[in-house]
Amino acid sequence: MKVVKFGGSSLSDASQLKKVLDIVKSDDTRQIIVVSAPGKRNKDDIKVTDALIKYYRNYINHQETTENQKWIIERYKNIIDDLKLPQTLLEEIKLNIANLSSLPIEQNDYLYDSFLSEGENSNAKIIAEFFKRNGLDASYVHPKEAGLIVSSEPSNARILPSSYDKIENLATRDEILVIPGFFGVTKDDQICTFSRGGSDITGAILAAGIKAESYENFTDVDGIFAAHPGIIKNPESISELTYREMRELAYAGFSVLHDEALIPAYRGKIPLVIKNTNNPSHPGTRIVLERENNQSPVVGISGDKGFVSINISKYLMNREIGFGKKLLQILEDLNISWEHMPTGIDDLSIVLRERELTPIKEQEIITRLTRELEVDTVSIEHHLSIIMIVGENMKNHIGVTAKATQSLSNHNINLSMISQGSSEVSVLFVIKTQEEKKAIKALYQTFFNKH
Structure with missing residues (x-):
């Protein structure tokens, strides 16, 4: 059935x-x-x-x-x-x-x-x-x-x-x-x-x-493309993806499929096929546990706007036990969910969806971080986008991130931050929203040799 x-x-x-x-x-x-x-x-x-x-x-x-x-x-x-x-x-x-x-x-x-x-x-x-x-x-x-x-x-x-x-x-x-x-x-x-x-x-x-x-x-649509066809002219179609790759792409703007829909199918080990009602003979894109063709390090590039970053600095933050817990408690008290948290020794940024914040919540965050955590500086940066390059095979190829950052640098695109999970399925770049389309074009040209 x-x-x-x-x-x-x-x-x-x-x-x-x-x-x-x-x-x-x-x-x-x-x-x-x-x-x-x-x-x-x-x-x-x-x-x-x-x-x-x-x-x-x-x-x-x-x-x-x-x-x-x-x-x-x-x-x-x-x-x-x-x-x-x-x-x-x-x-x-x-x-x-x-x-x-x-x-x-x-x-x-x-x-x-x-x-x-x-x-x-x-x-x-x-x-x-x-x-x-x-x-x-x-x-x-x-x-x-x-x-x-x-x-x-x-x-x-x-x-x-x-x-x-x-x-x-x-x-x-x-x-x-x-x-x-x-x-x-x-x-x-x-x-x-x-x-x-x-x-x-x-x-x-x-x-x-x-x-x-x-x-x-x-x-x-005839399945899933390596990049948004509204940004890249005639992008390559993807014949096969893993669930983890699709989850990453769906999270970062691939709206063909609801990202939560992957979880039951993944747990049930059910192959998922994206097909076109107007072109049903096209094979579409299969989403499976493991790809048969696992050669290309990057299978897709996605981008999504509507992010903000809460940027915090405090001298000797790394020595302060419980700092992260207290910070996240403030967000929980305000019913705010966060997406990413890149850190340095004395610096920490929290990336979250713009819709999570209101002007009142913004002011409350700044007030509580200053009063309760005694941070040295706190600022909130708006109009950010995330760009993701995705591929389970990236971990088997040296220099993928270097190629991506060099490509963005060549096109004068400044990176606010970079993040990669331990699974190495994706690399995430945070940039200004006004640079989003230019960044996707640059990365597509680098990994798919298209203009």
């Missing part, structure tokens, strides 16, 4: 759904189908999930929601009409969309999740019906029925380990199962979503749970 996930761009309208039908029909091992909400039909369109967010915001602010409901229902109506599906299905979806505005606002931690999940839920019902009308033995399966019981963490759900016992039972069913992605159900029967883009996570959990032959993730 294969688990197959289709993203929003693959399900945006009736013409795309017909491609999906052909893909499922072409391989009878594709038996568990995970679906997203309808995505954009063109670059100026709106995703259904974004429309549901707008609907939610108007509702909690006691503003008019009739137009929100109308727009969302119209999206589904167009798909249902174009596919010539029964109007009873549209009536059911209409009712579900309308009922969202009768949910309690006060003391309802799961209200946002309930709104957002309806995008996937309604789409799964349409797709299951479409499959049935076209000769496939298909059934819609709600995540609760599938066994997707999750932790009680609104908008950040995690699968409970005990869920896998029930998920395994899905492998005994003969028909094609169409399951909405992105959300599960808590033990208290509350709808609870994974983080945004979480349909990838649903697919990976199900693939691991049924011990699938593979997990195919269909999107709108």
Whole structure:
């Protein structure tokens, strides 16, 4: 059995759904189908999930929601009409969309999740019906029925380990199962979503749970490229990656796949394949435990902006027992998570996502570091990007980091810091955001001989 996930761009309208039908029909091992909400039909369109967010915001602010409901229902109506599906299905979806505005606002931690999940839920019902009308033995399966019981963490759900016992039972069913992605159900029967883009996570959990032959993730690109095609013209495509390499690339800006989706598939040792709905004959990119072709030291170059650095100096910091613990306690008190922490003898920097800070938190950090840790200097540097070169085989090649830094130097790109983990899967460079694209081009030219 294969688990197959289709993203929003693959399900945006009736013409795309017909491609999906052909893909499922072409391989009878594709038996568990995970679906997203309808995505954009063109670059100026709106995703259904974004429309549901707008609907939610108007509702909690006691503003008019009739137009929100109308727009969302119209999206589904167009798909249902174009596919010539029964109007009873549209009536059911209409009712579900309308009922969202009768949910309690006060003391309802799961209200946002309930709104957002309806995008996937309604789409799964349409797709299951479409499959049935076209000769496939298909059934819609709600995540609760599938066994997707999750932790009680609104908008950040995690699968409970005990869920896998029930998920395994899905492998005994003969028909094609169409399951909405992105959300599960808590033990208290509350709808609870994974983080945004979480349909990838649903697919990976199900693939691991049924011990699938593979997990195919269909999107709108021919797999994964060695660098962002918006920055590098016609970059090399990557035929095979390891999970660790993909995890690093996804973390640093490769948005083809949700980085958390790799964990269940990795633990279940399930090969993951990125494929293109609009070009299904292309082999795509396989993500595996170990690459067969392990020659190239660098398989990909990625970049991501939106980082800040808290830079701290204190004389004899290295002799002060508990300094790091106290520093991290300040961040924990302010509910701030950090990403990287390069250090010197008397200096320490903490790199974190820009979204973690507010002006009030910034001032509080500076005040507490000065008062409680008596640091000599503290500054916060904004508008930073991280650039990563990734490849499990880097550890077997001498001079990879030297080549990278020389390349950046040749292009007059200043490095704020360099970091490499003990696994040597990646090397991370922190630079000014304005230099990000230039840095990626320079590194790509160095490691892939392209201009």
